[in-house]
Amino acid sequence: MLAKVSKNIFLYASQNKALNTVAKKWGLKFGASQVVAGVNIESAINQVQRLNEKGLLCTLDHLGEFVSSREDALEATVCNTRTLEAIAKAGVNSNLSVKMTQLGLDIDRDFCVQNMHRILDTAKYHNNFVRIDMEDYSHCQITLDILKELRETYTNVGTVIQAYLFRAEQDVKELKGIPLRLVKGAYKESSKVAYQEKEKVDENYMRIIEEHLLSGSYTAIATHDHHIISKVKDFVQKNEINRDQFEFQMLYGFRTEMQVSLVQEGYKTRVYIPFGDDWFGYFMRRLAERPQNISFALRGFFLK
Numbered sequence: 282m283l284a285k286v287s288k289n290i291f292l293y294a295s296q297n298k299a300l301n302t303v304a305k306k307w308g309l310k311f312g313a314s315q316v317v318a319g320v321n322i323e324s325a326i327n328q329v330q331r332l333n334e335k336g337l338l339c340t341l342d343h344l345g346e347f348v349s350s351r352e353d354a355l356e357a358t359v360c361n362t363r364t365l366e367a368i369a370k371a372g373v374n375s376n377l378s379v380k381m382t383q384l385g386l387d388i389d390r391d392f393c394v395q396n397m398h399r400i401l402d403t404a405k406y407h408n409n410f411v412r413i414d415m416e417d418y419s420h421c422q423i424t425l426d427i428l429k430e431l432r433e434t435y436t437n438v439g440t441v442i443q444a445y446l447f448r449a450e451q452d453v454k455e456l457k458g459i460p461l462r463l464v465k466g467a468y469k470e471s472s473k474v475a476y477q478e479k480e481k482v483d484e485n486y487m488r489i490i491e492e493h494l495l496s497g498s499y500t501a502i503a504t505h506d507h508h509i510i511s512k513v514k515d516f517v518q519k520n521e522i523n524r525d526q527f528e529f530q531m532l533y534g535f536r537t538e539m540q541v542s543l544v545q546e547g548y549k550t551r552v553y554i555p556f557g558d559d560w561f562g563y564f565m566r567r568l569a570e571r572p573q574n575i576s577f578a579l580r581g582f583f584l585k
């Protein structure tokens with residue numbers, strides 16, 4: 282009951298534009314620095330360097346919420362191309378993750394696609410890869426349509442499929458050959474489109490992981506769930522799937538010891554690193570997802 286109330290409070294805070302705007306002026310607070318790698322690209326690159334030294338690969342995500350003007354979307358596009366340039370200049374091992382709503386998807390589809398072209402051209406020039414994060418269900422079909430369109434020109438782009446959606450298995454079949462990040466799914470979706478019970482989501486998650494791996498496609502398994510990770514290890518061993526065909530992914534600041542031990546066991550492991558001054562919404566969503574993360578916030582609250 283308490284967990285549900287706190288979840289709703291954090292979700293409400295994450296969607297509150299005024300709070301998000303005020304928080305930009307604060308700098309990282311309440312322990313957010315444990316899950317957000319700084320407010321600027323320099324601090325993010327420093328974290329990438331630090332993680333690379335431990336054998337971890339990275340993907341950078343420039344945080345941005347409530348993009349509702351072309352101006353904001355263009356600014357976000359430039360931030361993303363600059364991030365790719367900074368990665369190349371520093372010679373670190375990181376690709377890029379983007380959200381298309383940040384690039385103007387809700388404003389004008391063609392404008393958003395143009396912005397994606399700018400980012401993908403920069404990535405191609407630097408021999409890098411861009412992952413389109415999957416947002417809520419209302420953006421799922423359009424994201425996949427744009428991805429397929431972009432794949433006609435670029436091979437350095439992939440997306441994410443969410444196991445909680447009924448459509449996930451069919452999507453994975455249709456996207457055979459395309460690099461996919463597979464996740465359980467982070468948004469609150471209706472029972473008309475998504476499994477609501479954890480067991481069913483987990484079952485479907487393993488189903489789509491196996492499907493994509495067996496089709497020979499490059500697969501990123503993005504989870505902190507050690508039960509799933511252990512099942513994946515067994516599955517790849519049993520089916521003689523090469524370790525170059527998949528990677529594990531986890532969020533920055535989560536299960537950091539497990540991230541390192543996966544590397545030590547010889548598994549490619551990538552850390553998803555969010556950064557930027559628009560940190561508040563992301564931080565609130567992480568608190569909503571897992572009440573135990575509140576200890577981050579409390580620790581940060583008392584330390585600062």
Ligand code: FAD
Pocket residue numbers: 413414415416441443464465466467468503504505506507508530531532535536552553570571
């Ligand atoms: P959960 O189902 O949350 O946890 C399962 C079990 O794992 C828990 O019961 C616990 O035993 C253990 N566990 C989990 N977390 C911890 C922890 N911090 N410490 C100790 N034990 C823990 N979602 C999207 O919708 N779109 C995206 O584009 C997207 N990209 C993502 C990228 C990455 C790299 C990651 C890691 C996640 C992404 N997600 C995305 C979020 C994802 O959909 C899930 O909401 C999120 O990862 C929580 O689910 P889980 O698989 O980690 O495990």
